[in-house]
Amino acid sequence: MELIEGKPVAQAILNELAERVGKNPASRPCVAFIRVGEDPASVYYVRSKQKTAEKIGIESRLNVLPDTISQQALFAEIDALNADPKVHGILVQAPLPDHLDERATFNRVSPDKDVDGFNQVNLGRLVQEDPSAFVACTPAGVVEMIKRHRIETAGKHVVVIGRSLIVGKPAALLFMRKAEFANSTVTVCHSRTQNLAEITRQADILIAAIGRAGYVTKDMVKPGAVVIDVGINRVDDPQSAKGYKIAGDVQFDEVAPQCKAITPVPGGVGLMTVAMLMSNTVKAWEASNR
């Protein structure tokens, strides 16, 4: 069983990005974050993205907005960043408070600065297999892990559990492309799927993006499969100082022994998400320099 750890892959990507950033000393890539409110997870995520950016020479900005902000005022903040030639990437940290429309917010970000890949134009480019598309960071990170571990995908059966805009759907679209590290037969399962285990057991590559700790058990995985665990779930843990620990969607201990390869949680896909955000930012910056 091969353990596919996020750290070495993410580090290799970040090293390559630092080199690309260094090639043009006259300019620096800049990513702007918009955070609405003080949700602790959002505070943590944005901070860790900013730290990584700094390490590789990417400038970052943070606009913190009150969680009472109106949709129009949020749009105005986005419009200002869209118009600012010094900003190359814009990320509105989700989730947003209930009174704000996430889809409309993502669509407000200029497609050329949409480093999150949730704007309709970039989703459409992904469907069209346009390489200029910005692809959502988590599924793009999954493909990158598969690629750098030289896992065969052509003709293989990729089963994705989850149909979200953030992971499930873009992952499915990525693996069905006519491209290297794609060309897969792709199945998308979800909460309404009948006979789920029967389908997941057919996966050569199983991507778990359900958001429920330990949902994928041994009997759902074919011996010799590659398992990619996208889940990041908080689970009560009285023994830890924080009172919780992070667990994936896969029962790692029972599933791992029968896998060809598997990603751990923490230490797996999560690290890739931040690396791919940096990759999208450098891509946006390079495009703006052309």
Added chain:
Amino acid sequence: MELIEGKPVAQAILNELAERVGKNPASRPCVAFIRVGEDPASVYYVRSKQKTAEKIGIESRLNVLPDTISQQALFAEIDALNADPKVHGILVQAPLPDHLDERATFNRVSPDKDVDGFNQVNLGRLVQEDPSAFVACTPAGVVEMIKRHRIETAGKHVVVIGRSLIVGKPAALLFMRKAEFANSTVTVCHSRTQNLAEITRQADILIAAIGRAGYVTKDMVKPGAVVIDVGINRVDDPQSAKGYKIAGDVQFDEVAPQCKAITPVPGGVGLMTVAMLMSNTVKAWEASNR
């Protein structure tokens, strides 16, 4: 075995559209066709779309351009139609000559007039499950047939053979939506798929969009499945006056007896494509009147 014929469903849709068109006597929907060159199939398709439009009170225009036209000149034609407030829908008939970029051409059409649903913005809206999306006519027609025959889709396994932008991908995205006549488990197969028959035999609903006459045989279909044949293939037929006949992707004679329901070719999905084009045109017109 139930035969799902296109004609009654298409006719019901066209009747409903004629009624919607009649509700606003001050204005008439207008669809503009661009045809590049004299490809006989394109001439035929555009003519039949124009005839149907006329029957239900939709105005149509046809711009025929030489097959030597440059990309820029084609863009200029599209731009003029985009800017014309009297035109509500624009369709550039594919295939285009090799020197023209189809993707760029589809993306040039204003998303609000993109009644073909191939523009990146409408593809992205489909991924986002935005009901304002214009959806590609053939897969939208497949959903409409399923809906009007009250075929259960929630939790069912839909297998699509084909991953084109025109049919396979939008069909997959439609059936995985959180919506009525969707909520399906969806598998996309294609030329690179290993063990194709093993996968297609699991389909509760099998959508054949390969473009090869008689490709789907009896052993590829589960008894009791619903089979939707999207293929429109010309096959030599010395006994016919034209020298050819139209055949679907499915071996109808051997597959039909074991199906719960099946669409014939001709007389099936093909008729739905034109009806859905009209539906998209009326939708664009109604949106422009708001």
